[in-house]
Amino acid sequence: MNRFADLIDALVFMPSRNGKIRLLADFFATTPDPERGWALASLTETLVFHEAKPAAIRQLVAARVDPELFALSYDYVGDLAETVALIWPERPERANSLPPSLSEVVDTLRAAKRSQVMELVEGWLDTLDASGRFALLKLITGSLRVGVSARLAKTALAEWGKVEVGALEECWHGLTPPYVDLFAWLEGRAERPSAGHGAGFRPLMLSHPLEEEDMAGLDPAEYSAEWKWDGIRVQLAAKGGERRIYSRTGDELSAAFPDIADHMSFDAVLDGELLVARDGVVASFNDLQQRLNRKTVTAKMIQEFPAWVRLYDILFDGDEDLRALPFMERRARLERWYEAVRPRRMDLSPLVPFDGWEPLKSLREGARENGIEGLMLKRRDSAYTAGRPKGPWFKWKRGALTLDTVLMYAQRGHGKRSSYYSDFTFGVWRGDELVPVGKAYFGFTDAELVELDRWVRNRTVRKYGPVREVEPGLVLEVAFDSVHPSNRHKSGLAMRFPRVHRIRWDKPAGEADRLETLQRMVVG
């Protein structure tokens, strides 16, 4: 448990992605089986055992610690697992009470009855140190929250084992904790484990953004166009009763979207866009966001934000692998398959007929309704290739909206940017006051960041902890994809994907845009 606890501690504090990868790689390289495999399982949330409820943990600590002292401490610390970990009375060390290994904890928990869990936990809390107790409590309450996604853990494994992350993802869903065969492969001691494909994940084919200069070299006759829907890319994989919904990076979403999984009574692997749609009308990305980042979902959420999948492609029909076929042939197969199966809560993403780039360009500019992010161009003869090959698929996002805003607050960044004010909150005029409308972290060069940082330090009017309020004197031209009503912001609006487009050193703040202008940009 100690090695695992140290890893959890280090990950909690590590701000940078690359740093996390280094810490994980160091851990995998220096920790033996099966300990590292169980750690991997807990990071990727593939462990299954009876979890402990917060109320049960509070009961445990109430038996050990004066309730008033606990209450004062909990108020101060704010997090239950951390408070209990820190306040749990240390026992005088005894030679016969070695702290348990993570493997021992996991093995015991998996075999335990629900009624035995708290007694086990209490015994372990007595033998672990504060970091160990924290890791144990996070583990048994079912969420580590150390800023490591399953994807990041896999990336670290792939970098450490010097294999392609796609190759790892392809076999991942056939593996089970503690992943002894996976580590054997990554250490070069064995072949890659078989993918064991039931409803396993197949790495997705991704596109490149289309640049204006690319267009001249492309023959419109070789490409097929369709709308790029503003949801999240998913893969639906169903086989022999097993049903899985994967994100673009192979993370599983099945449990959070039963309203889709319920209708996957087929044997196929499909590529599509996950959306929220009511009566076939796509809702804003904001609505979809209500359903994301949840492990489970309530009936009420399903009713209010019904999920929908708009299908782009078919990878497998039964056991038949269609990925080597040209796109237009796969499209025909997809249409035939859809006619025959007619799965509920799914439809086909229609192709957009066009003759020449110019007419297509005006189609793209005209499309402002909800759910459309732009156009996809796919070579008619393109095979379905994992990764992001340059050439066969392009995304052609519609032009961004822009707005002249006034810088209001700045906050220091993280990691390399921790000494720079690099997170900017900006606002627009409502009457003669500024109301914040969004936040942007990028869109400027390193040299511009130095200038912005200096400007913020010289024009600070107030400090709130790490945040500085600045005088209203700098106009930021902000670009964003769309804007939606939102009750999370004072202005009642939320921008999608805002970034600093240009710094208008020249423009007086009084001439920045007004809230009414932004309100007119709202769609749907």
Next chain:
Amino acid sequence: MPAAPLAKHVPPERWIKVCPEGLFVEPGGFYVDPLRPVERAVITHGHSDHARPGHGHVLATPGTLAIMRQRLGEGAGGTMQPLDYGETLRIGEVTVRLVPAGHVLGSAQVVLEHAGSRVVVSGDYKRRFDRTCAPFEPVPCDVFITEATFGLPVFRHPPDLGEVNKLLHSMAVFPERSHVVGVYALGKCQRVITLLRAAGYDRPIYLHGALEPICTLYERFGVELGALRPATVAAKDDLKGALVLAPPAAVADRWARRLADPVVAMASGWMRVRQRARQRGVELPLVISDHADWDELTQTLEDVGAPEVWVTHGREEALVHHATQRGIRARALALVGFEEEDAG
């Protein structure tokens, strides 16, 4: 004819008062660690919230006086009177003695005796071993006035060596990055250096300019710190993989840009709570404190055996609760002050 009256017992709350200037010892006419300039001050230690400038007459240990002179220069006080640990001095109707507090170089508890009672003002203190200062001595007393900076049972400082090893381990995992540790200039800086030396780290340690004078002072008082170098003039390449100490405010600010992709560490008792550490942008929290943790605070109440405890700065509530449970009369000091005023 009645016998000549013995020294009349006067309870301490009648002769030690909380005033806007600070803790006032009335029969001696002096304040302990006053917040504003006063005529006579007894200073427990050199940290700036305790040793403020502008007093007419200052009494403190030689170490504390040296620190005050260095930090405050002319403003350190009109006259500076040293009192060694263990020596006694009569001031007005009060006998004063200074006893080691184990907090930083020169830090002292103030032992006050008057009218049949003994009161100990702890100042800031800790109980664990520290090569840079004399260890805390518990003095039995009637009233113990204690700090409570870490007065919650979640604050238990782990052994120093483990924390220093965390730092050394990180330096091994990220050998090309510099490690910058946020330390208070007085006390924490020198303690961290001696801990590193004791753990076998013998390479030069680089210092932010603000830390150098106090290190030199400690060395003058016989504390060995090994090879120290100024970080400010070092070439960026020299600082790759180096250990740099800087004041907490400098580590996450512009000053740190001279360093090679630094790992930001902070040595403080507050680092025990993850959320506090994360708010400060700390990547490597080191729980190293010059204050007593919860166990040391409660142990000290046992050791001095005072029937009455007044709790000053920090999280008073929990320690008052704990002491009361143990049958000790305990109050937060601010309340004592209010009661005095109400009583006229």
